[in-house]
Amino acid sequence: MARRKKVYEGKAKILYEGPEPGTLIQYFKDDEPTAAAASVNVAPISAASEGKGVLNNRLSEFFMTGLNGIGVPTHFIRRLNMREQLVRMAEIIPLEVVVRNFAAGGISHRLGIPEGMALPRPIVEYYFKDEKLGTPMVSEEHIIAFGWANQQDLDDMVALALRVNDFLSGVMLGVGVRLMDFRLEMGRIWEGDFMRLILADEITPDSMRLWDLRQPERADGSVPDPGPLGDVYAELARRIGVLPSNVTHPAKPSLIN
Incomplete structure (x- = not known):
């Protein structure tokens, strides 16, 4: 198989030349974004999270496809496999x-x-x-x-x-x-x-x-105030239907500063 030409590599993604002019292949890595790579994050998370790239590929496909469907223009063309998607060069x-x-x-x-x-x-x-x-x-x-x-x-x-x-x-x-x-x-x-x-x-x-917003009731019957969504990648994927409900994932979110 011919070696693909890398265009850019960040902490969370790699971009390769696409199969057609004006396209790129976007590969999702498991590494967590650092504060330097995305400075609106509160703090860097150094450890890689196994499977996070697969989930992010599916989640981004879901959101970008939905936006394309309502007329919001995006670079997304289609998902290629578990970790890659074809996008337009911009x-x-x-x-x-x-x-x-x-x-x-x-x-x-x-x-x-x-x-x-x-x-x-x-x-x-x-x-x-x-x-x-x-x-x-x-x-x-x-x-x-x-x-x-x-x-x-x-x-x-x-x-x-x-x-x-x-x-x-x-x-x-x-x-x-x-x-x-x-x-x-x-x-x-x-x-x-x-x-x-x-x-x-x-x-x-x-x-x-x-x-x-789906917080369990306390012992006294009251519901606590909303807090950060735990195990965010897998939990969000389950809730929107792109991941089976019996799959767990330990990754945590990075927060906007």
């Missing part, structure tokens, strides 16, 4: 777009908002993708001034992020999970003479903070 915008629905992590620390409190509306934040700098939070003024995106790009990114938020929030709520916050990456593709913004990278628990 010019990645060097920003992480974070959508927050409830206070948790960094926004609670910065603004003194109690964790778990519903925000008045979904809040969209931008982080500049530079691992050496720790992916710092930036404003629209920074983005436009340094040419990472223009105002039309930003308007389209916000609109796209909020559509993704509506879809993901509904899916999660339907399986007893609260979508606290999540991050996205976006890219540009050219269709003839026109540039189009699409959702890229992945949608997996590596880039989400999820709280469990």
Whole structure:
């Protein structure tokens, strides 16, 4: 078998040249993302988790397929096998777009908002993708001034992020999970003479903070407040139906800062 050309390798994924021009093969590894690779994470988790890449491949396929089905453009074409999917090549915008629905992590620390409190509306934040700098939070003024995106790009990114938020929030709520916050990456593709913004990278628990709404009753009959979803990869896969209910998995989530 011919050796494939590696285009990029990160902590959680490898990108190879695709079989056709303008395509890539995205391979999901078992390694956990580090704080350097995804600086909106609270802390690095150093140990690899066996099978996490398989679950993330199936979960990202589920979410990307659902988004494609409602008209949200993504880079996802199809899943190839247990760990790989075929995606469209895009010019990645060097920003992480974070959508927050409830206070948790960094926004609670910065603004003194109690964790778990519903925000008045979904809040969209931008982080500049530079691992050496720790992916710092930036404003629209920074983005436009340094040419990472223009105002039309930003308007389209916000609109796209909020559509993704509506879809993901509904899916999660339907399986007893609260979508606290999540991050996205976006890219540009050219269709003839026109540039189009699409959702890229992945949608997996590596880039989400999820709280469990299905808490067991206490001995006194009361139900505790929601907390982080345990064993998040396998549990989420079971709830949305991409993993049999008798399979267990020990992996823990990485949380958005």
